[in-house]
Amino acid sequence: MPPGPDLTAQERTRYARHLLLPDLGVDGQRRLRAARVLVVGAGGLGSPALLYLAAAGVGTIGVVDDDVVDVTNLQRQVVHGVADVGRPKTGSAADAVHAISPSTEVVQHTARLDASTALSVVADYDLVLDGADNFPTRYLVGDACARLGVPHVWGSVFRFDGQASVWWAGEGPCYACVFPRQPPPDAVPSCAVGGVLGAVCASIGAVMATEAVKLVTGAGEPLVGRLLVHDALRQTWDAVPVAADPGCRVCGSGADATRPLGWATTPAVTEGAPGAGGDDPASVRPAVGVEDLRVLLEDGALDGSRGLLLDVREAGEREIVTIPGAVWLTMGDLRAGAPVPVPDGGRVYVHCKTGARSAEAVDLLRARGVDAVNVEGGVLAWVRDVDPHLPTY
Numbered sequence: 001m002p003p004g005p006d007l008t009a010q011e012r013t014r015y016a017r018h019l020l021l022p023d024l025g026v027d028g029q030r031r032l033r034a035a036r037v038l039v040v041g042a043g044g045l046g047s048p049a050l051l052y053l054a055a056a057g058v059g060t061i062g063v064v065d066d067d068v069v070d071v072t073n074l075q076r077q078v079v080h081g082v083a084d085v086g087r088p089k090t091g092s093a094a095d096a097v098h099a100i101s102p103s104t105e106v107v108q109h110t111a112r113l114d115a116s117t118a119l120s121v122v123a124d125y126d127l128v129l130d131g132a133d134n135f136p137t138r139y140l141v142g143d144a145c146a147r148l149g150v151p152h153v154w155g156s157v158f159r160f161d162g163q164a165s166v167w168w169a170g171e172g173p174c175y176a177c178v179f180p181r182q183p184p185p186d187a188v189p190s191c192a193v194g195g196v197l198g199a200v201c202a203s204i205g206a207v208m209a210t211e212a213v214k215l216v217t218g219a220g221e222p223l224v225g226r227l228l229v230h231d232a233l234r235q236t237w238d239a240v241p242v243a244a245d246p247g248c249r250v251c252g253s254g255a256d257a258t259r260p261l262g263w264a265t266t267p268a269v270t271e272g273a274p275g276a277g278g279d280d281p282a283s284v285r286p287a288v289g290v291e292d293l294r295v296l297l298e299d300g301a302l303d304g305s306r307g308l309l310l311d312v313r314e315a316g317e318r319e320i321v322t323i324p325g326a327v328w329l330t331m332g333d334l335r336a337g338a339p340v341p342v343p344d345g346g347r348v349y350v351h352c353k354t355g356a357r358s359a360e361a362v363d364l365l366r367a368r369g370v371d372a373v374n375v376e377g378g379v380l381a382w383v384r385d386v387d388p389h390l391p392t393y
């Protein structure tokens with residue numbers, strides 16, 4: 001990336017501690033000011049990355065996010081504050097960047113990044129920091145970066161664990177070389193279900209910002225061909241070597257640029273993947289809404305003698321909020337074949353957080369011959385529609 005014009009006297013003062021770095025210096029600072037960096041997701045990882053990119057003097061920062069700030073974000077998404085709750089995250093993030101670096105141009109992409117937009121958005125930037133929280137977006141960003149030859153600085157967090165790498169087709173592996181198949185929806189628990197320590201987001205987000213600065217300035221060796229694995233409980237950092245796959249469907253001989261972005265890695269094109277064919281259980285799965293559930297509970301129909309309300313969430317989720325009267329068995333218990341105390345001829349109503357895991361539980365139970373029904377929208381719908389005074393998450 002070429003350096004821009006010389007630094008002003010004010011800039012020399014402001015970035016003095018950078019200019020003292022032999023690997024960065026005036027030339028590196030000029031490159032940072034000329035750089036265009038895209039941050040996907042102004043969330044847990046994007047927040048610390050944005051703050052350090054702004055403080056480092058990156059000239060243009062693009063921010064992609066289609067969400068608004070929620071009160072549950074504030075535990076880790078440090079570009080947003082209490083006054084930002086309900087605001088679009090892009091606007092809140094832009095204000096935070098400008099508070100640190102008024103001269104940084106912030107381009108707000110307040111929309112969902114999808115297969116129709118990813119290439120044109122990414123093409124405007126020198127590199128991408130991917131702080132998305134979902135697999136379709138990671139594969140989409142990975143595919144767009146690989147097609148454009150743009151470095152893909154990636155991070156991921158869950159509970160006390162984090163990972164980071166720089167995927168860069170042509171220089172080393174792309175994301176799909178190392179993780180060739182997108183897991184089926186809901187196969188991997190998210191932070192919204194399993195939780196995450198806010199400071200772990202800061203650790204991994206700071207690694208991502210460091211890699212961005214290194215890539216822009218040419219300092220050091222980028223985290224290409226290495227997967228950084230962090231365990232905050234043991235406070236360990238390990239770098240695992242990873243290699244490009246010559247047959248990769250995204251950047252290798254298996255690539256097909258005529259296909260839509262992300263196509264090559266979606267579960268639907270994975271041989272033998274769930275959902276690749278056969279009956280759709282969703283079309284035959286019985287369900288009730290939370291209002292009907294409220295009536296059933298008030299009538300005493302779910303007291304265990306005629307019917308049952310089953311909560312299949314994890315222990316930590318129950319610590320936050322429960323629907324009164326629910327019996328608890330986790331998905332892990334159910335998958336392991338744990339018995340459900342269903343009364344003879346009775347029916348089991350199953351709920352989780354939003355209705356996705358309970359749908360799988362209903363399918364498992366019905367395969368065992370149990371008369372099971374899904375509670376649509378889960379406990380979040382219960383809080384929203386039945387008892388808004390309860391906590392949510």
Ligand SMILES: Nc1ncnc2c1ncn2[C@@H]1O[C@H](COP(=O)(O)OP(=O)(O)OP(=O)(O)O)[C@@H](O)[C@H]1O
Pocket residue numbers: 040041042043044045064065066067072073077089111112113114131132133134137190191192
């Ligand atoms: N395809 C996408 N387009 C735009 N924004 C995206 C896309 N995918 C993810 N994001 C954004 O990335 C951010 C990821 O942040 P984070 O991992 O902290 O999760 P969250 O969705 O904010 O919180 P939670 O899942 O706990 O409710 C979110 O703000 C989300 O809106």
